[in-house]
Amino acid sequence: MCGIVGILGTEPVAGRLVEALKRLEYRGYDSAGVATVENGSLDRRRAEGKLHNLEERLASEPLTGRLGIGHTRWATHGAPTETNAHPHMTDRVSVVHNGIIENFKELRAELLAQGVTLSTDTDTELIVHLVTRELEQGHDPAVAVQHTLRRLEGAFAVAFIFRNYDDLMIAAREGSPLAIGFGDGEMYLGSDAIALAPFTDTICYLEDGDWAVLTRNGLAIRDRNGQPVERPVQKSVASALLVDKGNHRHFMAKEIHEQPEVVAHTLANYIDFAESRVLLPDMPIDLASVDRISISACGTAYYAGLVAKYWFERLARVPVEIDVASEFRYREIPLQPGSLALFISQSGETADTLAAMRYCQSQDQRIASIVNVRESSIARESDAVLPTLAGPEIGVASTKAFTCQLAVLACLAVAMARARGKIDGQKEAELVSALTEVPRHMSAILRDEAIYDSLSHTLSKAKDVLYLGRGINYPVALEGALKLKEISYIHAEGYAAGELKHGPIALIDETVPVVVVAPQDEMFEKVVSNVQEVAARGGQVVFISDGSQSAAGCDVMTAIQLPQTHPFTTPLIYALPMQLIAYHTAVFMGTDVDQPRNLAKSVTVE
Ligand code: AGP
Numbered sequence: 001m002c003g004i005v006g007i008l009g010t011e012p013v014a015g016r017l018v019e020a021l022k023r024l025e026y027r028g029y030d031s032a033g034v035a036t037v038e039n040g041s042l043d044r045r046r047a048e049g050k051l052h053n054l055e056e057r058l059a060s061e062p063l064t065g066r067l068g069i070g071h072t073r074w075a076t077h078g079a080p081t082e083t084n085a086h087p088h089m090t091d092r093v094s095v096v097h098n099g100i101i102e103n104f105k106e107l108r109a110e111l112l113a114q115g116v117t118l119s120t121d122t123d124t125e126l127i128v129h130l131v132t133r134e135l136e137q138g139h140d141p142a143v144a145v146q147h148t149l150r151r152l153e154g155a156f157a158v159a160f161i162f163r164n165y166d167d168l169m170i171a172a173r174e175g176s177p178l179a180i181g182f183g184d185g186e187m188y189l190g191s192d193a194i195a196l197a198p199f200t201d202t203i204c205y206l207e208d209g210d211w212a213v214l215t216r217n218g219l220a221i222r223d224r225n226g227q228p229v230e231r232p233v234q235k236s237v238a239s240a241l242l243v244d245k246g247n248h249r250h251f252m253a254k255e256i257h258e259q260p261e262v263v264a265h266t267l268a269n270y271i272d273f274a275e276s277r278v279l280l281p282d283m284p285i286d287l288a289s290v291d292r293i294s295i296s297a298c299g300t301a302y303y304a305g306l307v308a309k310y311w312f313e314r315l316a317r318v319p320v321e322i323d324v325a326s327e328f329r330y331r332e333i334p335l336q337p338g339s340l341a342l343f344i345s346q347s348g349e350t351a352d353t354l355a356a357m358r359y360c361q362s363q364d365q366r367i368a369s370i371v372n373v374r375e376s377s378i379a380r381e382s383d384a385v386l387p388t389l390a391g392p393e394i395g396v397a398s399t400k401a402f403t404c405q406l407a408v409l410a411c412l413a414v415a416m417a418r419a420r421g422k423i424d425g426q427k428e429a430e431l432v433s434a435l436t437e438v439p440r441h442m443s444a445i446l447r448d449e450a451i452y453d454s455l456s457h458t459l460s461k462a463k464d465v466l467y468l469g470r471g472i473n474y475p476v477a478l479e480g481a482l483k484l485k486e487i488s489y490i491h492a493e494g495y496a497a498g499e500l501k502h503g504p505i506a507l508i509d510e511t512v513p514v515v516v517v518a519p520q521d522e523m524f525e526k527v528v529s530n531v532q533e534v535a536a537r538g539g540q541v542v543f544i545s546d547g548s549q550s551a552a553g554c555d556v557m558t559a560i561q562l563p564q565t566h567p568f569t570t571p572l573i574y575a576l577p578m579q580l581i582a583y584h585t586a587v588f589m590g591t592d593v594d595q596p597r598n599l600a601k602s603v604t605v606e
Helices: 014-022 051-060 104-113 124-136 141-149 251-257 259-268 299-316 325-331 351-362 400-419 425-446 450-459 471-488 497-502 524-536 567-589
Strands: 003-008 031-038 041-048 067-073 093-101 154-162 169-174 179-182 187-190 202-205 211-215 218-222 293-297 320-324 340-345 366-371 464-469 491-496 513-517 540-545 558-561
Touching: 003 014, 003 093, 003 154, 003 169, 003 211, 014 031, 014 051, 014 067, 031 051, 031 154, 041 051, 041 093, 067 093, 067 154, 093 124, 093 259, 093 425, 104 124, 124 141, 124 154, 141 154, 141 169, 141 211, 154 259, 154 425, 169 187, 187 211, 251 259, 251 567, 259 400, 259 425, 293 299, 293 325, 293 351, 299 320, 299 340, 299 400, 299 471, 320 325, 325 351, 340 351, 351 366, 366 400, 400 425, 400 567, 425 567, 450 558, 450 567, 464 471, 464 497, 464 524, 471 491, 471 513, 471 567, 491 497, 497 524, 513 524, 513 567, 524 540, 540 567
Parallel strands: 293 320, 293 340, 340 366, 464 491, 464 513, 513 540, 540 558
Antiparallel strands: 003 067, 003 187, 031 041, 031 067, 093 154, 154 169, 169 211, 179 187, 179 202, 211 218
C-alpha cells in the first residue's frame, strides 16, 4: 500500500507535498519522491528510505513549481531503490501510483516489442510509457489517460502531471482510495483525507472507475464509461491522529471497502509478482521440516484458521489440529516437540489465544503468529511473525483483518506445499495468479451493494438464520453467521451443508432464511442438492454463487452472483457478501454497528 498526493497550488508545492506524504507514511516508506511542473517543464526529486532523505534532497536541490505530485512507496514490483521510486516519468508526463497492475507482464512485453526502453522493474513505469505513447499520437492528456486506463487490469489509484500544462492534474481510481480536496484557488488529491487535512477539510472521494481532471478552477469527474458524474463534497473530520471514516457512515463500512487495497498490500508482502511465486520474508522456520501443525485462535480469526486447515492438508499434505483457544488452552493436547503451532489474531492480545500459545511454548513447539498489530504480545512471543497489513481495524466486527489473514495463510500454505515438494512451480504460479486477481474481484463485488440493502429488510424480521457451506467454504458460512449475530443480534448459525439432514433441517420453514455459500467448485452439485432440500421445505434461500440463479435448480428468495474465481481463493471472495449481509441488516435495524452491545474489539481477559 503506497501513498499518493498532488497539489495544484498558487505557490511552490514541494514542501507541502512532503508534509502530506508524512501523513501517509503509515502506508509504507521504503522510498519517496515528488515531481513538479514549472514553466512547462517536468522535474523530480526522489530518495530511498524514509521521507527525511527526500527532504534533504529537496533542501540541496529545491523544486519551486506550483503544481506537483508526490509518492511514498511500499515496494510491490522492483526493489525499494531510488531508480524504482515514484514519480516515474518521461519527458512528457509524470505519474504516481498506488496498487497492483495485474497485466503488467503483457504490457511490459508490448512496450519492449515497440522499442520502448524501460529503466525500472516497476509496473508503474509501464503506465507512464502508455500515456506517453498516446500523447505522441496527438491525443490530449485527458484522452491519453482515458485510453491508458482501459489497458490496465488490477486495483490501483494514479495521478498524472504533464509537460507544458501548468494548470492540469489528472487522477483515476480503480480499487484503491483517492480523495480530492478543494482549496482557495488550489486543488489537492491524496490517498486519504488525512493527507489533505493541512490544506483543506472540503473533500470528495472518487468511486471505482472514476477519473478526474483537476484545474485550479475546479474538477470534472467522469465514470469508467466516460460519462460526467458528480461525487458528494463533504467536510472531512480527518486530523493528524484520528483514523477517518472517509466517506463511509461506519468504520465497518470503510474497512469492508478497504479490502481490495489492504489485501493487495498484504499479498505484496508475500508474493514476488514478477516471478509468480511466494516469498516469505523473515521466516526462520524451515517449512520443509513441518510434519504437523496445530492452530488456535478465537472468533473470526479461528474461522480463518479453519479455512487454512483445508489448504494445509490439501496442498501441503500436512495434518492440522485446530481448536478455539478457550478450549485449546485447557485440553493439554499431546504435541510432537518441534512441530509448528500457528496463532491467528487481529489484535495480538486475545487472552485465550495468548494462553494457548504459552501452552505450546511449554510443549516445545515452534511458534508462528499471524497478527495485525506487529508490536502485540502474541507477536513478541512468537518465533516467526507473519503480519497482516490491514491497517488499523476499528470496527468491532472483524472484516479486512479476516481477509488479510486468509491472504497470509494462503501464501503460507503455498510456500509450505512448495517446500515439501507437494506442488511444482507451475501449480505455485497458478495459485499465485489466483491470489493476484482477488483485489480486482473484491472491487467488483463492492461496486454494487443495492441487493444487500433490499435483502436486509427481509433478514431483519428473521428470528433464526442458517448459513451453509462445504469444504473451504464451510468456515465462511460460520463467519457469515458470526458477522450477522454479533452486529444485528439476530440468532444465526453456520453449518456444514452436508450436516443439514442430521438435525438442522428440522428448523426449516418459510420463516427461516438460509444463506448458502455456493461457488461452482467440486462441491457445487452437493451444495445445490442441499439448496433444493431447503427450498422443498419452504426455506427462504439466499443463493450466493458465481453461477446464475438457475444453477440452483429451484426458486430462491435472493440470488447474489459473484465473479467467477479460482476455487483456491473463494473464501476471500465469499467473505465479502457475508460482511455486507450483516452490515446492511444491522444498519437497517439501527444497532450500533461499530460497537455492538456486550462486545469489545480485543478480549484481553478470559
Ligand atoms: C469478530 O468479528 C469478533 N470481533 C471476534 O470474534 C474476534 O474475531 C475475536 O475476538 C478474536 O480477536 P483477535 O483476532 O483480535 O484475536
